[in-house]
Amino acid sequence: MAANKKKKPRLKLSTGRPPVTSKPKSISRQATRALINKIHQLEKRKQQAARNGDGAAEAKISAEISSLGGLEKYQQASLQGQRNDRGGDSSKVLMDWLKAIETEQQKTTTSTRQWSSLRMLEVGALSTTNACSRSGMFTIERIDLNSQGEGILQQDFMERPLPKDDAERFDIISMSLVLNFVPDPEGRGDMLLRTLEFLRCPVGLNSETSEADLSFPFPSLFLVLPAPCVTNSRYLDEEKLGAILASLGYTIVKSRTTHKLVYYLLKRAKVQPPLLGSKASFTKRELRSGPNRNNFAIVLKSSSSKG
Known part of the structure; x- marks a missing residue:
């Protein structure tokens, strides 16, 4: 069945920023940067798919994010980057x-x-x-x-x-x-x-x-x-x-x-x-x-x- 055209939904801020988690395990500097960049790019593609009403693409990207450890892993990397030996808090x-x-x-x-x-x-x-x-x-x-x-x-x-x-x-x-x-x-x-x-x-x-x-x-x-x-x-x-x-x-x-x-x-x-x-x-x-x-x-x- 063909999808009906719908008004593009207003994306909430909560669709952009990943959730907080506590006590992240240590991640190397290179792995931290790579993981943050990768999941950030996937999230942007996922949001674009949602705006376009492409449920299949959105589901595929979600599965890819999950295979990387999901947003929980993303937040661990983000928190790891705030350690003093990674530059500390802004x-x-x-x-x-x-x-x-x-x-x-x-x-x-x-x-x-x-x-x-x-x-x-x-x-x-x-x-x-x-x-x-x-x-x-x-x-x-x-x-x-x-x-x-x-x-x-x-x-x-x-x-x-x-x-x-x-x-x-x-x-x-x-x-x-x-x-x-x-x-x-x-x-x-x-x-x-x-x-x-x-x-x-x-x-x-x-x-x-x-x-x-x-x-x-x-x-x-x-x-x-x-x-x-x-x-x-x-x-x-x-x-x-x-x-x-x-x-x-x-x-x-x-x-x-x-x-x-x-x-x-x-x-x-x-x-x-x-x-x-x-x-x-x-x-x-x-x-x-x-x-x-x-x-x-x-x-x-x-x-x-x-x-």
Whole structure:
């Protein structure tokens, strides 16, 4: 019987990120990288098959993923990569940045803004003992799609209830290796836009952010992506990512690129994002050609151009 054409289902964030497991067995560095890359590629193909309504292809890819140990094995590899001898957790970079900024602020300004009792929302949390947790700087709420650990709420960020008031908002949101697991480019744009709902509004800023404003880097977003998402994508480079972030009212305070990862500390510098109410949009347009490029993209549309 021929399949009827159906409206493409909206893919949930939970279809992209694998579940959390605990106490992974040791995996070699090479095997860790190979397994993560292989299953990640299979998951993307599986999502594409689901979007196309190709149940046979989806089942075949699922069987291939299972033959590799499934998503549980994937998560073991991901957690293994957070060991100190594999580079450690990405929040160490954030804490190094914040400590340096705080020290410089104390030396050069008379600001009375307090670096205590700061609220953090950690999206995609895997641990309650990372550098941010040990710093004593934050009161942290941790969420993950498939949490199996105490202190981490099982919750989809895209379905988290919106804050009722400023007391329920946060000074900083951490999204380390989260955006790249969102199944589609539009969903990634929606996720970045949604971060504004959970951050406190910047106070006392002019229309243009000055260097003095950046001495207090909150409210902010800590964003970490695999480096190839920015350095080797057909559809996204650093300039375009910067433009997308600026359209949301974010200013880059700190950034760092390594062979594997890109890190950004982004201050919410404007109360009203420039994108909202405008006709600006960011589509999936090729910026770099070549057979070895990946297809990572972020699509973001203004409120006036949606629908």
